[in-house]
Amino acid sequence: MSSVSPIQIPSRLPLLLTHEGVLLPGSTMRTSVDSARNLQLVRSRLLKGTSLQSTILGVIPNTPDPASDAQDLPPLHRIGTAALAVQVVGSNWPKPHYTLLITGLCRFQIVQVLKEKPYPIAEVEQLDRLEEFPNTCKMREELGELSEQFYKYAVQLVEMLDMSVPAVAKLRRLLDSLPREALPDILTSIIRTSNKEKLQILDAVSLEERFKMTIPLLVRQIEGLKLLQKTRKPKQDDDKRVIAIRPIRRITHIPGTLEDEDDDEDNDDIVMLEKKIRTSSMPEQAHKVCVKEIKRLKKMPQSMPEYALTRNYLELMVELPWNKSTTDRLDIRAARILLDNDHYAMEKLKKRVLEYLAVRQLKNNLKGPILCFVGPPGVGKTSVGRSVAKTLGREFHRIALGGVCDQSDIRGHRRTYVGSMPGRIINGLKTVGVNNPVFLLDEVDKLGKSLQGDPAAALLEVLDPEQNHNFTDHYLNVAFDLSQVLFIATANTTATIPAALLDRMEIIQVPGYTQEEKIEIAHRHLIPKQLEQHGLTPQQIQIPQVTTLDIITRYTREAGVRSLDRKLGAICRAVAVKVAEGQPKEAKLERSDVAEREDTKGIVQFVNCVRSMVFHVCREHILEDEKPESISDTAELALPPEMPILIDFHALKDILGPPMYEMEVSQRLSQPGVAIGLAWTPLGGEIMFVEASRMDGEGQLTLTGQLGDVMKESAHLAISWLRSNAKKYQLTNAFGSFDLLDNTDIHLHFPAGAVTKDGPSAGVTIVTCLASLFSGRLVRSDVAMTGEITLRGLVLPVGGIKDKVLAAHRAGLKQVIIPRRNEKDLEGVPGNVRQDLSFVTASCLDEVLNAAFDGGFTVKPRPGLLNSKL
Numbered sequence: 001m002s003s004v005s006p007i008q009i010p011s012r013l014p015l016l017l018t019h020e021g022v023l024l025p026g027s028t029m030r031t032s033v034d035s036a037r038n039l040q041l042v043r044s045r046l047l048k049g050t051s052l053q054s055t056i057l058g059v060i061p062n063t064p065d066p067a068s069d070a071q072d073l074p075p076l077h078r079i080g081t082a083a084l085a086v087q088v089v090g091s092n093w094p095k096p097h098y099t100l101l102i103t104g105l106c107r108f109q110i111v112q113v114l115k116e117k118p119y120p121i122a123e124v125e126q127l128d129r130l131e132e133f134p135n136t137c138k139m140r141e142e143l144g145e146l147s148e149q150f151y152k153y154a155v156q157l158v159e160m161l162d163m164s165v166p167a168v169a170k171l172r173r174l175l176d177s178l179p180r181e182a183l184p185d186i187l188t189s190i191i192r193t194s195n196k197e198k199l200q201i202l203d204a205v206s207l208e209e210r211f212k213m214t215i216p217l218l219v220r221q222i223e224g225l226k227l228l229q230k231t232r233k234p235k236q237d238d239d240k241r242v243i244a245i246r247p248i249r250r251i252t253h254i255p256g257t258l259e260d261e262d263d264d265e266d267n268d269d270i271v272m273l274e275k276k277i278r279t280s281s282m283p284e285q286a287h288k289v290c291v292k293e294i295k296r297l298k299k300m301p302q303s304m305p306e307y308a309l310t311r312n313y314l315e316l317m318v319e320l321p322w323n324k325s326t327t328d329r330l331d332i333r334a335a336r337i338l339l340d341n342d343h344y345a346m347e348k349l350k351k352r353v354l355e356y357l358a359v360r361q362l363k364n365n366l367k368g369p370i371l372c373f374v375g376p377p378g379v380g381k382t383s384v385g386r387s388v389a390k391t392l393g394r395e396f397h398r399i400a401l402g403g404v405c406d407q408s409d410i411r412g413h414r415r416t417y418v419g420s421m422p423g424r425i426i427n428g429l430k431t432v433g434v435n436n437p438v439f440l441l442d443e444v445d446k447l448g449k450s451l452q453g454d455p456a457a458a459l460l461e462v463l464d465p466e467q468n469h470n471f472t473d474h475y476l477n478v479a480f481d482l483s484q485v486l487f488i489a490t491a492n493t494t495a496t497i498p499a500a501l502l503d504r505m506e507i508i509q510v511p512g513y514t515q516e517e518k519i520e521i522a523h524r525h526l527i528p529k530q531l532e533q534h535g536l537t538p539q540q541i542q543i544p545q546v547t548t549l550d551i552i553t554r555y556t557r558e559a560g561v562r563s564l565d566r567k568l569g570a571i572c573r574a575v576a577v578k579v580a581e582g583q584p585k586e587a588k589l590e591r592s593d594v595a596e597r598e599d600t601k602g603i604v605q606f607v608n609c610v611r612s613m614v615f616h617v618c619r620e621h622i623l624e625d626e627k628p629e630s631i632s633d634t635a636e637l638a639l640p641p642e643m644p645i646l647i648d649f650h651a652l653k654d655i656l657g658p659p660m661y662e663m664e665v666s667q668r669l670s671q672p673g674v675a676i677g678l679a680w681t682p683l684g685g686e687i688m689f690v691e692a693s694r695m696d697g698e699g700q701l702t703l704t705g706q707l708g709d710v711m712k713e714s715a716h717l718a719i720s721w722l723r724s725n726a727k728k729y730q731l732t733n734a735f736g737s738f739d740l741l742d743n744t745d746i747h748l749h750f751p752a753g754a755v756t757k758d759g760p761s762a763g764v765t766i767v768t769c770l771a772s773l774f775s776g777r778l779v780r781s782d783v784a785m786t787g788e789i790t791l792r793g794l795v796l797p798v799g800g801i802k803d804k805v806l807a808a809h810r811a812g813l814k815q816v817i818i819p820r821r822n823e824k825d826l827e828g829v830p831g832n833v834r835q836d837l838s839f840v841t842a843s844c845l846d847e848v849l850n851a852a853f854d855g856g857f858t859v860k861p862r863p864g865l866l867n868s869k870l
């Protein structure tokens with residue numbers, strides 16, 4: 001064996017004074033630094049240098065550092081351990097404090113203290129030989145017997161342990177391969193010894209003395225273990241393992257770091273983890289990685305930051321449902337009933353979902369398609385996703401993608417990062433515990449992009465049925481098969497979904513609800529749900545359909561039913577207060593009034609009205625007088641408690657405040673220059689008032705209301721078309737000129753000025769509004785319109801017809817003008833809405849104007865004007 005020249009430590013060392021533990025060469029210790037000189041040492045030697053490893057410290061045991069540097073140094077222990085700092089962790093609050101992880105190299109003795117401030121520096125003499133390769137043969141010759149005896153005890157200690165446990169085998173190997181002269185220090189630091197004993201071992205400079213002193217310590221440990229084994233009944237294999245593992249894990253134990261009990265638990269966990277890896281049904285590749293990692297874990301000291309990382313990784317790997325799945329319940333009839341029970345209306349969506357389930361029933365390993373429900377908020381996209389999982393009998397997990405702008409959110413971080421985590425897909429699988437759940441990717445249209453990559457691109461792999469059986473999360477670093485997962489996405493609009501992602505999904509439009517549908521949804525689903533949530537029964541509250549309609553038209557303006565649900569919640573809360581206030585008296589009344597109750601049916605309506613009025617009066621009374629006790633008394637006396645509280649318009653006003661939306665249409669159309677357009681937004685259809693006014697000026701057109709370029713161009717097109725047709729329609733400016741912009745400025749405004757608007761579909765509305773302005777005629781107050789225009793006066797088709805028609809219906813309008821080529825889209829409009837509205841399909845602007853003005857907007861022949869005849 002080749003011997004290399006001994007390594008020398010520097011002759012001057014900065015001294016770290018410790019008094020809690022004793023660092024022996026070859027062992028590692030955590031020590032806390034909070035006194036003046038030690039802090040100075042850490043700051044100037046460890047934190048300023050480029051690498052921790054470049055600084056060797058002299059660690060002096062059994063010597064407390066004075067709290068302030070004004071105090072003199074205490075007498076220093078003569079022998080210390082030269083050490084390297086492996087890790088420095090610190091904080092400045094509540095006072096400066098560092099924790100050092102230090103590894104001992106060799107003994108030294110202080111020759112002379114050279115400097116005491118800011119931290120002590122001493123001239124030292126190295127006492128142990130430090131060699132890169134131990135010269136074992138030479139050592140054996142020198143110490144002969146003693147070394148053999150020591151080694152025998154060390155081996156005996158190991159052999160008392162269960163060799164089938166890999167950690168024991170490892171300890172055995174370690175004994176063989178480590179330089180024997182280093183063993184007394186290492187074993188002393190890992191077996192149960194006091195600080196005093198450790199100090200004695202440190203002071204034992206001669207190797208012979210050290211062996212002699214360590215042997216009794218080993219013997220004591222062996223005896224202790226024997227006793228322990230005797231007192232424990234060797235019942236089960238597992239118990240044996242637990243006994244066995246305790247002393248073994250000491251090899252990786254760093255004194256002063258963790259409590260012993262914690263250590264034992266940790267070690268048991270590792271055995272369990274290994275067992276789980278062995279028994280888990282993960283694919284071969286993943287299994288190989290796990291076996292490799294657990295081997296590394298066993299060799300690692302627990303204080304290493306990587307220890308926790310590796311352990312977390314392995315725990316995730318064994319927890320993942322590699323092969324665990326639920327059995328699908330594929331009964332189409334039951335699915336239909338369940339979907340119908342959970343959701344009212346949404347016929348198209350339910351039909352497509354049932355088709356999907358039917359195909360699955362016939363072909364079990366169906367790949368794709370990925371369904372994407374697109375529609376305004378609150379129309380039930382998410383809850384249909386949940387119902388699909390319920391019908392299939394699968395686990396459901398929702399992944400909210402709104403605002404996600406880091407691709408690691410989907411794919412995870414590489415394990416090299418501090419705080420690395422798996423992505424949401426793998427996390428979701430861990431949560432549900434099966435590999436075939438329904439994953440609802442909520443709000444895919446709101447994915448962001450940032451410097452951290454594009455999460456939409458990461459989703460491409462997840463959603464591609466051809467690729468996702470091999471999905472590799474960066475954290476796992478092995479492939480996981482996602483092909484069994486049923487992905488459903490939801491979005492408010494397709495406009496912001498990247499094209500490649502859109503291409504992988506089948507879009508199913510979920511339009512907003514009509515008023516009638518909302519009433520049904522409220523009575524079948526929302527009200528019962530709210531009653532249950534508030535602990536109320538139908539005997540305590542009655543919400544008639546007219547009240548629901550009032551809430552829908554006057555207190556909400558939405559395509560979905562979320563605000564409606566909230567308002568119903570507010571009503572239930574108010575009623576819950578009344579019911580709770582009245583409860584004790586109710587009990588009394590119940591007994592005496594049972595007979596009466598049977599006869600009251602006929603007068604229920606009347607009493608209900610009184611009750612609702614009293615409810616209303618009571619609230620006002622509370623506000624005015626601030627005397628709740630007397631009011632509740634009045635209410636209780638006046639109201640038979642078994643009657644449900646009726647929510648009529650007055651009660652509604654009391655609870656929800658004055659109506660938020662009034663039918664403003666006819667008011668706003670009371671002067672020329674206003675027309676109603678229909679707009680599509682991701683929140684559903686909206687009606688939009690376009691207003692125009694003219695004033696003296698230089699022919700300028702001003703547009704306000706946050707308009708996009710396309711909309712501005714529509715306005716210019718409209719003006720141009722009207723100017724070119726001014727004579728035909730007898731349109732003049734304020735001075736009677738057919739040149740409409742002659743000395744005239746026009747201002748066009750699109751209210752809801754804070755909302756950005758764009759798109760060509762307001763073209764016909766702008767023309768109608770300006771035609772009204774220049775003709776001085778009023779546009780019909782019950783007409784709304786949509787359509788793109790061309791310079792020659794044609795009307796071109798636009799999108800979102802169904803939502804726009806529903807918005808017109810919600811606003812109580814009677815007629816809708818749409819482009820002729822959009823006629824086919826009316827098929828999607830519910831029958832009752834079609835019945836309530838009349839539709840004008842226009843292919844040119846003449847037809848639009850004729851429909852928008854009472855009596856038409858026909859060309860009036862001008863008197864005295866001759867028609868030319870060629």
Ligand SMILES: Nc1ncnc2c1ncn2[C@@H]1O[C@H](COP(=O)(O)OP(=O)(O)OP(=O)(O)O)[C@@H](O)[C@H]1O
Pocket residue numbers: 342343344345346375376377378379380381382383384442490491492521525526560561562565
């Ligand atoms: N047709 C329906 N029948 C019964 N309940 C419905 C219906 N539509 C919506 N709801 C109820 O409305 C509430 C809101 O629905 P959900 O959260 O699914 O909306 P969403 O379309 O996913 O909205 P967002 O786009 O904001 O996520 C839920 O409580 C749901 O049960």
